[in-house]
Amino acid sequence: MRAMTDRPSEPAVLAWARLERAHRAALGTVEARLARAGLPDLAWYDVLLELERAGANGLRSFQLQAALLFQQYNLSRLVDRLAAAGHVARAPSAEDGRGLVLTITRSGRALRRRMWPVYAAAIEEAVGRHFSDAEAQTLGDLLARLYSRP
C-alpha cells in the first residue's frame, strides 16, 4: 500500500503495538471465560469448527494448519490431544501415504456446540460491545489484509 521501504511509518508501528495489546486483552477475556466454564481452550474450538465446516470428507493436517495458521508441530500434538479425547478421528489418506485425514466425531460436534454459547458471550464482551456493526466490519476488513495473500 505504501512505497517500498524497510521502515514502518509511525501509524504502522502504533497499529502493530495496539494489535498486540488488543489481542492479548481479548484473548485473555475469552480464555478466562472458557476456563471458568470448565471448557477447553480456544484452539480446540478452532480445530473443531474448521473440521465441522469441512464436513464428512474432513481435512488433511496441512490444510488445517494453513487455515488456522498453527505451527506444524503444535497442530500435530493438538490433534493428538483431541483424538485422545475422542473429538477428532485420524485416518490415513488414500491419495497420499504420508498424509492424514482428520474428521470431527459426534462427540467433537457436541463439544463445539456446548462451547459456543460461552464463546459467543466472550466475543461479545471482548470485542462486540466496543463497536457498531459498521466499525466491526471495517476492523475485520483491515485485519484480513494482514494474512490474505494479495
Added chain:
Amino acid sequence: MRAMTDRPSEPAVLAWARLERAHRAALGTVEARLARAGLPDLAWYDVLLELERAGANGLRSFQLQAALLFQQYNLSRLVDRLAAAGHVARAPSAEDGRGLVLTITRSGRALRRRMWPVYAAAIEEAVGRHFSDAEAQTLGDLLARLYSRP
C-alpha cells in the same frame, strides 16, 4: 457501542476471528525475523522499551504488567531472565516493602537499540506494507478500543 446483549453480531465474530489470524500471522513474521537475526523474543523488546521510556526512576513490576498486559507470573519470570542476562536491574521499592523497582541497564538499552532495525523491518513487512498511513491509523484507533478502559 451496541445495545447490551450477550450475543455478538456477525461482523463482531468475524472481526474477532480475523484478529486472531492477523495477530498470529504478524507475530509469526516478526518472531521469525528476530530469531533469524539471533535476537531475543519480542517480549524482551517490549519490556526493554517500556523501561527505557520510564527513564531512571524505572517502573514497578505491576505497572509494567499493566502496561504490557502480561500475566503476573509470566512477567516475574521474564524479568528473572532479563535480570540474569544483565539487561534489567531489580531493586527493592522504597515506598513499598513488597515491591520491586525495575530499571533498564546500559546493556539493556544497547540490546534494544540493536533489536530495533530488525524489528522495524519486520513490522513493515508484517503490517506497514499492507496499509496507507490513514488506514493504519484507523486500524490502530479501532484496536485501542479493545483494551482501553472506556
Added chain:
DNA sequence: CCGATATAGATGCACTTGCATCTATCTGGG
C-alpha cells in the same frame, strides 16, 4: 493498635511450545 483482608511478587508442578531432527512417502530429472 490489632486483626482481617488485600496486594506485590515468587514458585512448585504439570502441561504446552519451540526447535531441531527424524521417518516415511512422494515427485521430478536423468
Added chain:
DNA sequence: CCCAGATAGATGCAAGTGCATCTATATCGG
C-alpha cells in the same frame, strides 16, 4: 526405473506458560 530432493507428519529435549499457592508487607475497620 532410480536417485535427489521436497513434503507430510511425529517426536526428544529444552524452555516457557498456566494454575494454584506461598510469603511478605500494606491497608483498613474497629
